[in-house]
Amino acid sequence: MPSDDATPVSDETLVRRLRGGDERAGEELAARHCASLMRYLQRLVRSDQLAEELHQQTWTSTLEHLDRFDAGSGGGGFKAWLYRIATNKAHDHWRARGREKSAQQSLTLITEETAPDASHRLEGAEAESSLRAAIEMLPENQKQILLLRYYGNLKFVEIAQMLGCPLNTALGRMHKAMIHLRKLLAEPRQLPAEPQNVESRMP
Amino acid sequence: MKDSVQNLEGNEAILLMYMADELPQADRLEVERMLATDAGLRGELEILRQTQKLAYDSLKTLDSMTRPATPPIVALGQVSRLIHQWAEQRRQPVAAVAAVHQPLPWRRISATAAAVLVVGYYIWAVYQPAKLPPPPPSSIVTDEYNPVNPDDISPVPQARELSSQEKLALLANSLEDSASDEASNLDVAQVAAVTPADSSDQNVTGEP
Numbered sequence: 001m002p003s004d005d006a007t008p009v010s011d012e013t014l015v016r017r018l019r020g021g022d023e024r025a026g027e028e029l030a031a032r033h034c035a036s037l038m039r040y041l042q043r044l045v046r047s048d049q050l051a052e053e054l055h056q057q058t059w060t061s062t063l064e065h066l067d068r069f070d071a072g073s074g075g076g077g078f079k080a081w082l083y084r085i086a087t088n089k090a091h092d093h094w095r096a097r098g099r100e101k102s103a104q105q106s107l108t109l110i111t112e113e114t115a116p117d118a119s120h121r122l123e124g125a126e127a128e129s130s131l132r133a134a135i136e137m138l139p140e141n142q143k144q145i146l147l148l149r150y151y152g153n154l155k156f157v158e159i160a161q162m163l164g165c166p167l168n169t170a171l172g173r174m175h176k177a178m179i180h181l182r183k184l185l186a187e188p189r190q191l192p193a194e195p196q197n198v199e200s201r202m203p
Numbered sequence: 204m205k206d207s208v209q210n211l212e213g214n215e216a217i218l219l220m221y222m223a224d225e226l227p228q229a230d231r232l233e234v235e236r237m238l239a240t241d242a243g244l245r246g247e248l249e250i251l252r253q254t255q256k257l258a259y260d261s262l263k264t265l266d267s268m269t270r271p272a273t274p275p276i277v278a279l280g281q282v283s284r285l286i287h288q289w290a291e292q293r294r295q296p297v298a299a300v301a302a303v304h305q306p307l308p309w310r311r312i313s314a315t316a317a318a319v320l321v322v323g324y325y326i327w328a329v330y331q332p333a334k335l336p337p338p339p340p341s342s343i344v345t346d347e348y349n350p351v352n353p354d355d356i357s358p359v360p361q362a363r364e365l366s367s368q369e370k371l372a373l374l375a376n377s378l379e380d381s382a383s384d385e386a387s388n389l390d391v392a393q394v395a396a397v398t399p400a401d402s403s404d405q406n407v408t409g410e411p
Contacts, residue, residue, distance in 0.1 A: 018286075021294070026286035027279075034282055035275045039266055048272035055273070059282045063289040128268040131261050150262050155225050171216040178254040181261060 011078035012071040019066060030059070033082055040083065040151035044090050044144065046136060054093065058086040076158035083152040084162045087144070134184040142177035145170055218248050222255065 011032070017025035037058065041051040062085055069081055076084075135143065141163075148159050160170035211217045220226050221234045238245050273281070 021290060023286055023290050026290070027283050030279055030282040030286065034278045035271065038271050038273060038275075038278055042269075042272045043262070043265075051272035052278070055278060056281055056285065059285050063285060128265065131265045131268075135261065135265065146258060147262075150259055156220060156223060157225065168210070168212045168216055171211065171219050172213075174219060175215040175251075178251075178258045181258045182254050185257065185261065 015066065015069060015071070015078050026063075029078070033079060036151045036153075037082065037086055040147050041086055041090065043135065043147050043151070044087075045093065050093065054086065054089045057089050058082065061085050061089070076154070076161060079152060080154050080158040080162060083148055083154060087148070087162065130185070134181055137184055138177055138180055142173045142180060145173045146177040146181075149174060214244060214247055215251065218244075218251050221248070222252065 009028075011029060014025040014029050018029065034055075038051060038055050041054050041058075042048060045051055045054065062082055065085075069078065071077060135146075138146065144163070145159055148154050148162070149156070154162070156170050156174070157167060160167045163170065211220065217226075217234060221231065224231075226234065238248065271278075
């Protein structure tokens with residue numbers, strides 16, 4: 001699990017400095033969270049290009065609304081806020097794609113999500129394919145909590161607050177995700193050879 | 204948060220919160236007391252730990268086998284640029300507002316007023332009627348100065364003194380005139396002295 005907590009200065013302190021015009025504080029924040037946030041988006045949307053785009057949108061939106069961030073409002077720390085923005089960006093994209101898809105339902109679209117890119121084919125080791133397929137087979141609401149917990153290292157309370165669901169629901173989904181994943185990995189025959197169309201399992 | 208354990212549904216939820224170390228101290232102690240006495244609960248916890256480890260290891264393995272969407276150093280550079288642009292934009296409005304709310308520049312106003320005064324005085328001086336020096340009484344030619352309009356401020360014609368060159372020219376002319384008169388007188392005398400016979404000859408020739 002990525003460890004972002006072994007840092008002497010808190011994220012919230014860096015946010016205060018960044019607000020005051022200290023760009024290096026912002027770069028420190030980016031250095032702490034860039035890699036894990038990018039991985040989170042990569043696993044969530046299953047497209048490298050889209051993950052990169054959403055990553056930039058997330059940071060742009062974070063900076064634009066930095067003055068509104070209130071660490072003491074009970075909404076979690078900066079990291080939870082950052083992942084909430086990223087998740088919202090992904091949801092916005094899915095909603096837009098959903099509208100686009102409904103408008104073009106008569107066409108057979110092969111999107112970049114349905115066709116794994118060349119790098120994935122070249123790396124297509126069986127284990128990697130199985131792992132990828134197993135994670136992508138998870139229902140979206142379960143996978144989202146698992147990814148937020150692993151990449152964001154967020155508390156369950158923060159995840160529940162972020163997703164707007166009760167704590168028990170978030171914990172139940174996490175438990176189901178882990179059980180589901182174990183089952184899928186134990187029985188690889190259930191896994192499809194190629195990832196399914198993400199559009200069909202959008203939240 | 205005291206009620207958190209009571210509100211959690213099922214052992215899995217409680218154990219997940221326990222593993223995540225998100226339970227309040229009192230609840231945590233309560234769970235540990237239950238674990239110490241309940242072997243079934245300890246088994247559940249162990250299974251849950253292994254399952255969670257499997258899930259996390261799967262993601263970790265997948266990350267090690269696949270490249271990130273963007274190389275970390277590139278992603279970091281992109282975000283750094285965004286931060287820089289954002290900071291620049293944040294600074295610009297502050298500067299603009301500061302310029303708008305700047306207090307009245309008294310020094311500039313004073314300098315402008317001084318410049319206006321200088322220019323105004325210059326203009327007044329240029330268009331002020333020229334004051335003539337009093338002419339010398341001897342040089343006034345009263346015949347030539349007969350102003351019809353009393354507002355006429357044109358300079359009074361004055362008899363001017365001749366320059367030395369003009370005086371020389373006049374002197375040369377007068378000398379030339381006198382010289383020519385003398386020459387003509389001399390010619391006449393010479394002709395009269397030299398030509399008495401010629402004149403007789405002329406007379407011989409029949410002239411009267």
